[in-house]
Amino acid sequence: MENILEVINLRKTYTLFKLNATFNVKKGKITGFIGINGSGKTTTIKSILGLALKESGIIKIFGKELNKKTEKEIKNRIGIVFDEGYFYEELTLKEMKKIISSSYSNWNEELFKKYIKRFNLPLNQKICNLSKGMKMKYAISLALSHDPELLIMDEPTSGLDPLVRHELMNILLEFMKNENKSVFFSTHITSDLDKIADDLILINNGKIIFCEDKNELLNKYVIIKGSKELVNDEIKELFLNLKISEDYFEGLTDKKNELSSLFRKDVVIEKPTIENIMLYHVER
Ligand SMILES: Nc1ncnc2c1ncn2[C@@H]1O[C@H](COP(=O)(O)OP(=O)(O)OP(=O)(O)O)[C@@H](O)[C@H]1O
Numbered sequence: 687m688e689n690i691l692e693v694i695n696l697r698k699t700y701t702l703f704k705l706n707a708t709f710n711v712k713k714g715k716i717t718g719f720i721g722i723n724g725s726g727k728t729t730t731i732k733s734i735l736g737l738a739l740k741e742s743g744i745i746k747i748f749g750k751e752l753n754k755k756t757e758k759e760i761k762n763r764i765g766i767v768f769d770e771g772y773f774y775e776e777l778t779l780k781e782m783k784k785i786i787s788s789s790y791s792n793w794n795e796e797l798f799k800k801y802i803k804r805f806n807l808p809l810n811q812k813i814c815n816l817s818k819g820m821k822m823k824y825a826i827s828l829a830l831s832h833d834p835e836l837l838i839m840d841e842p843t844s845g846l847d848p849l850v851r852h853e854l855m856n857i858l859l860e861f862m863k864n865e866n867k868s869v870f871f872s873t874h875i876t877s878d879l880d881k882i883a884d885d886l887i888l889i890n891n892g893k894i895i896f897c898e899d900k901n902e903l904l905n906k907y908v909i910i911k912g913s914k915e916l917v918n919d920e921i922k923e924l925f926l927n928l929k930i931s932e933d934y935f936e937g938l939t940d941k942k943n944e945l946s947s948l949f950r951k952d953v954v955i956e957k958p959t960i961e962n963i964m965l966y967h968v969e970r
Contacts, residue, residue, distance in 0.1 A: 687712045687714070688712065689711065689749075690711055690747070690835070690836055691710065691870060692710050692744070692746040693707055693708060693710070693730070693744075694743055694744040694746075695707075695708055695742065695744070696708070696730065696740055696743035696744075697742045697743050698739075698740050698741055703724075703892055704892045705726045705729050705892040706893060707743075707893070709887050711870045711885070714868060715868055715884035716858060716868075716869040716885075717884065717885040718872075718873060718883040718886045718887070718960075719872040720887070720889070720960070721888060722964075722968055725890050725892070725968075727840065727841070727872035727889060728840055728872070729892075733745070734747070735766065736757070747763075747764065747836070748763060748835070758791070761789070763834055764835070764837075765829030765830055765832070765838070766829055766839075767825045767829045767837070767839040767871075768841075769841035769842065769845075773813045773821075773825075775813045776812060776813075778811060779808065779809045779824055780810060783798065786828050787832075790832040792833065793831060794831055794832060794833055795831075797832075797833060798831035801827035801831065802827055807824055818846060825842075826857060830861065834867075835866060836869075838871070839869070840871070841872055842871060842873070843873055843875050844875065851878060855878060858882055859882060876961040876964055877960075884899065885897070885898065885900060886898060886900050888967060890967065890968050903960075904957065904958065904960070907938055907939065907940050908938075908956065908957065908958065909937070909956045910925075910935075910937055910954070910955055911934060911935070911936045911956070912949065913934060913935075914931070914934055914935050916935070916949055916953065917930065917935050920948065921948055921949075924941040924944055925939045926940065926970065927967070927970045938966035
């Protein structure tokens with residue numbers, strides 16, 4: 687399948703943080719970029735968009751590296767949404783739109799008006815007077831009004847109530863009805879991805895832990911729980927992460943069949959959520 691975004695050995699260092707990331711985002715998919723606070727999601731996204739200066743590595747969007755020659759074409763084909771909108775808060779929605787729309791040669795005013803109407807946004811109000819949910823809807827309207835092929839969003843759902851988050855997920859699904867569209871979005875609220883993501887990329891401490899199809903990932907792992915005395919050294923080795931408390935153990939494994947034959951007494955086997963898989967990997 688065609689890659690819409692390729693990130694190869696992307697390196698960026700801050701005093702207390704090192705990013706070294708390699709992953710691909712496929713065309714026609716919603717890819718969730720997950721990781722706990724401070725894992726490097728924003729740094730990666732900013733580096734991809736050229737908003738943070740990378741030290742080394744190759745980033746290809748639509749098969750092209752972002753440089754002075756390709757910047758205009760690539761940015762025309764991308765919609766960008768940041769958690770904290772990069773807006774001038776004292777401007778009205780209309781004024782800010784004027785600035786943003788001027789940087790796109792394919793801006794579609796009719797499309798923008800459609801979103802503004804749909805979200806019931808007050809064009810003459812100052813941005814600072816919008817609620818967090820309205821700001822997000824405004825940011826989405828701006829990002830979609832030049833009909834981008836790739837939507838890149840950094841923590842779009844953080845701080846939003848479940849209703850607005852649900853609305854946002856529906857907008858993404860609607861956007862994806864056209865098979866040439868792709869979405870790459872970072873979040874630490876993994877429940878948002880349960881229904882809509884096709885692929886998942888986990889980043890932790892600046893490193894990519896996995897980049898996989900969501901369903902394959904959810905089918906690969908199980909959580910096994912049971913009484914502590916059932917665990918021996920051979921069994922411990924087969925868990926990706928095993929937590930043992932006073933009486934019980936609980937662990938994540940991709941070796942379900944091997945473990946089932948080793949446990950002689952009853953254990954409980956559960957399907958993990960994306961959050962379980964993320965936390966077990968991170969706590970490891
Ligand atoms: N400009 C900067 N100067 C120094 N350190 C920075 C800078 N920007 C980010 N960092 C550090 O880099 C690490 C990764 O931060 P980043 O914002 O990329 O994480 P994140 O996964 O997006 O986190 P969150 O979910 O909290 O937004 C953090 O430890 C952060 O403190």
